[in-house]
Amino acid sequence: MSILTTTDLGITFATESGTVDAGRGVTLHVEPGETLALVGESGSGKSTVALAAMGLLPGNATATGSAVVDGHEVVGAPEPALRSLRGSTVSMVFQEPATALDPLTRVGAQIAEVIRNHQDVSATDAAARAVELLERVGIPSPAARAKAYPFELSGGQRQRVVIAMAIANQPKLLIADEPTTALDVTVQAEILELLRGLAADTGTGVLLVTHNMGVVADFADRVAVMLQGEIVETGLVEDVLLRPQHDYTKRLLAAVPRLTVASDPTGTSSTSSARSDPAGRPDTAPVVDLRDVSVTFGRGARAVHALRGIDIAVHAGETVGLVGESGSGKSTAARVALGLVRPTAGSVHLFGTDLVRSRGRARRALRSGIGVVLQDPVASLDARMSVAECIAEPLAVHRRGMSSADRRRRVDEVLDAVRLPRTLASRAPRELSGGQRQRVSLARALVLSPRLLVADEPTSALDVSVQETVLDVLRQLQADLGFACLFVSHDLAVVQQFAERVVVMRQGGVEEQGPTGATLVHPETDYTRRLLAAVPVPDPVVQRRRRADRLAALGTVTA
Incomplete structure (x- = not known):
């Protein structure tokens, strides 16, 4: 049945x-x-x-x-x-x-609560069962992790906790x-x-x-x-x-972006052409240049080395993809480029000026040349504002002498640029679809005509057709306006399709970097190969073989 x-x-x-x-x-x-x-x-x-x-x-x-x-x-x-x-x-x-998790309750207690809601067991037995479930879903040191709060776990570990709760009563x-x-x-x-x-x-x-x-x-x-x-x-x-x-x-x-692979022994094509680094880029100073940058949070035994001597540069009109596992340092590197995190060592030059040493009005002027698009447009747009007010907010901060009529004209211009009807300007963000909200976020990022756009997972929560539309809009805007783009993503197929160069990060360092068409098709390091092997492709026959190859390789590594 x-x-x-x-x-x-x-x-x-x-x-x-x-x-x-x-x-x-x-x-x-x-x-x-x-x-x-x-x-x-x-x-x-x-x-x-x-x-x-x-x-x-x-x-x-x-x-x-x-x-x-x-x-x-x-x-x-x-x-x-x-x-x-x-x-x-x-x-x-x-x-x-x-x-889905209560931030004020330890994860073991949350799992035990689910068990006791449906089974007549003691608190001690439920707590022991919670530890067993954490072990079953692959959480290391389950007894210790059961006493942790959700914010003390990684994203993958939190998702495993949610799965443990879901299967607690079989x-x-x-x-x-x-x-x-x-x-x-x-x-x-x-x-x-x-x-x-x-x-x-x-x-x-x-x-x-x-x-x-x-x-x-x-x-x-x-x-x-x-x-x-x-x-x-x-x-x-x-x-x-x-x-x-x-x-x-x-x-x-x-509309599905497909990862280009070096070879396919089955003879079944599951590839698309990777974007290559254009030849003849002008030999000019990069828009943003991180040199030997390190970032350490905390001190002593509890110090966390988020970045370890990384070098990243992005030129005008270029898109550089930043990829790697959670905790690899991608978002920290983006925040350093934005001036939101001060490096422990190294230098950061934005538009040829030392961002670390800049202060006051000069620093604000530098940061006015940066646009930011975040992963979650719901969280990044003020629900109390209209679409027009959300887009115009950077103008109110950095262009205080601008008249309200000029602001509205600029809002209309960027709405046209991101292919949204001007009639949406009076609506609240909650009245828009996910793809429309992300394009509003893009319009807000571009309203000051920035020279650098930092996009942190801008399409991960979007379905494939909306993702295709947003990327197409972003690509056309970059061609028209010539801004540099630092594109942070865990979707390697999207990065391969959208970026000319890619930087692969691991544990705060740069594992390898180079033209996208070479680095993600013929990687030089085992780590990048493992990263690419974990990407599922939308072909069941090819993916079945890729999964078997990946598990066999992991078995070899484990042995």
Whole structure:
């Protein structure tokens, strides 16, 4: 019997402007031990269907049809019945572990609480079981980590804690909503191996909600494609990803950035051309130049060496990709370039001026030439402001003599540049889609016509088609305006597509750097090779071989 079956499931939301259909006639099933991937663009209804299966729809939502979990009807079920299902029969792994965990409670206690909510066990037994679960999900020193707070763990470790909570009561259905989006490729590969092993060992069915087609190829058995609340195509992962039938599925797959590999013994192409470093770049001073930069946080035995003598330079009109695992120092290097972190040693020159030694008005003038685009536009845009006010804020800070009419004209210009209608200017950021908010963030970064743009994971939370649009806009703007771009990302396929040069970082140092077309296709170091081997490609046949090769290599290293 299927562990999850939805039949003609419909979901509507009551809003101030009327009802909105988020799901129409959704029919799907998940078998024990099977993984069904639910894919589609933002707003297609993927997460809404997942929440409906948990009985977690908000108060303004109405569900019709049927959603049966392990023989229990969820639609219309009373809250006490739903509470008994959640955490025991069905559990959920959310996208952002930092928001799923209580920052004021030790992780072991949080896992033990989940166990005691559904099982009649003592506090001592629940605490011991929590340590066992931490060990099962691969947390080192589980007894010690059980006493840690979430902020004391890395992103990958926090996600493992969330998985430990989700499997604490041996659920029959696990719903994973973008469980690897914020993780680097090696941690992502480890999390997928963990979930794969759990499904195989316990027969747990998995409903995977994701926009990462490489993850789908690596992990899913079947795929259901959603468009505007409806499922438009369903089938085995090989059929849907290699032989799509629906036009929308074909467009979705065409937008996926694909990693260029050196060779493919299977004869199956899964590559695209990598961007190469343009010849004949003018021999001018770089826009930003980090030389022998080191950064140390803390002192004595507790000192953390975030950067170790790195050299990074970015010239006008050039994009340099900064890649590496979490904790490698990517974001610290970007903050040094922004003047937000003072280096312990080395020099930082911005537009030919020593940024470290600059003070007061001169320093503000230098930083006015920098634009910043962050990963999460929701957090970087003030919810109390309109779109126009968010974009104009840098003008208010750095162009105080500018009239309100001139500011509005400049806002209209950058809205046109990022391909957003001017009618959005009066809206609040919450009224926009994820892709629109990210383009508002880009407009805000460009409103001062910066000479340097620092983009820190600007597309990781976006689906592939929106990501393609944002990158296309960014590429065209750089061609028109000629700014330098420091592009921080854990998505190597995007970096390969977008950057001319790449800097691979590891444990605060530069492992290797060079033209993208050479470094990411023919890497010189074992670390870069392992990093590339962990990237899932959206071809199930090729990815199956890549995963086997990677696990074999790790086995050799371990031995």
